Amino acid sequence: xxxxxxxxxxxxxxxxxxxxxxxxxxxxxxxxxxxxxxxxxxxxxxxxxxxxxxxxxxxxxxxxxxxxxxxxxxxxxxxxxxxxxxxxxxxxxxxxxxxxxxxxxxxxxxxxxxxxxxxxxxxxxxxxxxxxxxxxxxxxxxxxxxxxxxxxxxxxxxxxxxxxxxxxxxxxxxxxxxxxxxxxxxxxxxxxxxxxxxxxxxxxxxxxxxxxxxxxxxxxxxxxxxxxxxxxxxxxxxxxxxxxxxxxxxxxxxxxxxxxxxxxxxxxxxxxxxxxxxxxxxxxxxxxxxxxxxxxxxxxxxxxxxxxxxxxxxxx
Numbered sequence: 177x178x179x180x181x182x183x184x185x186x187x188x189x190x191x192x193x194x195x196x197x198x199x200x201x202x203x204x205x206x207x208x209x210x211x212x213x214x215x216x217x218x219x220x221x222x223x224x225x226x227x228x229x230x231x232x233x234x235x236x237x238x239x240x241x242x243x244x245x246x247x248x249x250x251x252x253x254x255x256x257x258x259x260x261x262x263x264x265x266x267x268x269x270x271x272x273x274x275x276x277x278x279x280x281x282x283x284x285x286x287x288x289x290x291x292x293x294x295x296x297x298x299x300x301x302x303x304x305x306x307x308x309x310x311x312x313x314x315x316x317x318x319x320x321x322x323x324x325x326x327x328x329x330x331x332x333x334x335x336x337x338x339x340x341x342x343x344x345x346x347x348x349x350x351x352x353x354x355x356x357x358x359x360x361x362x363x364x365x366x367x368x369x370x371x372x373x374x375x376x377x378x379x380x381x382x383x384x385x386x387x388x389x390x391x392x393x394x395x396x397x398x399x400x401x402x403x404x405x406x407x408x409x410x411x412x413x414x415x416x417x418x419x420x421x422x423x424x425x426x427x428x429x430x431x432x433x434x435x436x437x438x439x440x441x442x443x444x445x446x447x448x449x450x451x452x453x454x455x456x457x458x459x460x461x462x463x464x465x466x467x468x469x470x471x472x473x474x475x476x477x478x479x480x481x482x483x484x485x486x487x488x489x490x491x492x
Contacts, residue, residue: 195317195433197228198420200272202265205257211426213256216245220253224269225421231269236262302439307446310435314447317433323458326430329412330459334384335361337411339374339403341396347416347448348390354456371398378402383410390416391424392436392443403427416451418443 197203203225210221220243224231239262240247254265330336336359340348345366352364365374381387387406391399400423407413407427415428418436425431434451438444 194226194228194419194421195313195435197269197272198225202257202268202272203228203420207420209253209256210421216243216249217253217256219243220245220250222421226419228269228273231266232273234266303441303444306437306439307444310437310444310447311450313435314433314450318451318454320458322430322432323455324462326414326432326455327459327462329386329414329430330355330359331463333359333386333412334382335359335363335386337363337365337378337381337385337387337406338390339365339378339387339399340390341366341399343443343445344390344392344396344399344448347445347452348388350449351388351390351452351456354452355459358459365402371402374398375402375405378406381406381409381411385411386414387411388414388416389424389428390448391422392418392434392445392448394442395423400424400427416448 198207206221206225209217210225211218213221220239223239223243234242236247236250240250243250251261254260254262257265259265259268336355338348338352338355340346348366349364352362356362363377365377378387385406387403389399389403403413403415403424404427412430413428414430414432415422415424416432416434417424418434419425420431420433422431432451432455434445434447436443436445436447
């Protein structure tokens with residue numbers, strides 16, 4: 177994905193309704209308006225990208241109320257999107273969504289059928305089903321060509337930075353641990369000390385560096401601010417987030433999508449782990465020296481690992 181984010185939907189494959197909708201002509205136009213439109217247009221576009229299944233049913237007054245704008249503003253937005261008015265936009269959304277309703281309804285029926293079971297079991301089952309759907313969607317959205325491009329950036333970077341706040345800080349730590357053997361220099365920005373210390377670690381980031389930033393709903397403002405700073409310094413930005421409507425998508429040179437839907441939690445993180453593993457695996461196999469480096473690492477730490485019955489050390 178380019179810095180202008182014009183090709184944001186190009187990394188989106190068949191998956192959740194939000195990701196599939198972003199590939200449609202209407203979804204692509206909404207992405208453009210989110211990235212380059214007025215403040216009100218950006219807010220409206222983001223709402224529609226995040227709630228595509230609601231568009232055919234929601235009236236102009238209700239949509240205006242939800243976004244804190246007037247009906248007239250929504251009409252102008254629809255014209256900016258290429259339609260005569262809001263009814264035309266809503267009709268286009270219905271046409272775009274028609275092909276994806278069947279699998280969505282199947283998942284919804286599955287979750288609803290479990291609702292008749294005891295409360296805890298129902299919540300657990302619905303959470304697992306949604307998590308599995310997230311993982312499947314992330315796997316289908318991954319593009320090896322895009323991964324190869326990111327791997328090439330990491331391989332030639334002067335320094336690689338990983339960044340995440342809150343729950344994403346743990347994901348950033350996992351990513352840093354897995355990348356460390358294959359990077360000349362690597363810094364996990366949010367490790368201890370809070371935002372001020374994190375900002376200090378990014379102080380000298382530059383054009384030859386890569387920042388891999390992770391953020392999921394609820395997005396951390398500090399992650400967006402520090403990523404914006406790294407972008408002004410000329411660093412390449414790789415974002416791992418849940419949606420083309422994520423605020424990170426507008427800042428990223430490359431976006432890897434990990435849907436984070438969950439019926440209870442603010443964000444499900446299982447798909448993010450899949451994306452991290454895919455990225456690290458792609459880096460490992462991209463260069464024979466990386467495989468050798470992984471073997472050397474195993475040998476170096478084997479004395480500290482529990483050995484199996486065959487004497488082989490197990491990864492801790």
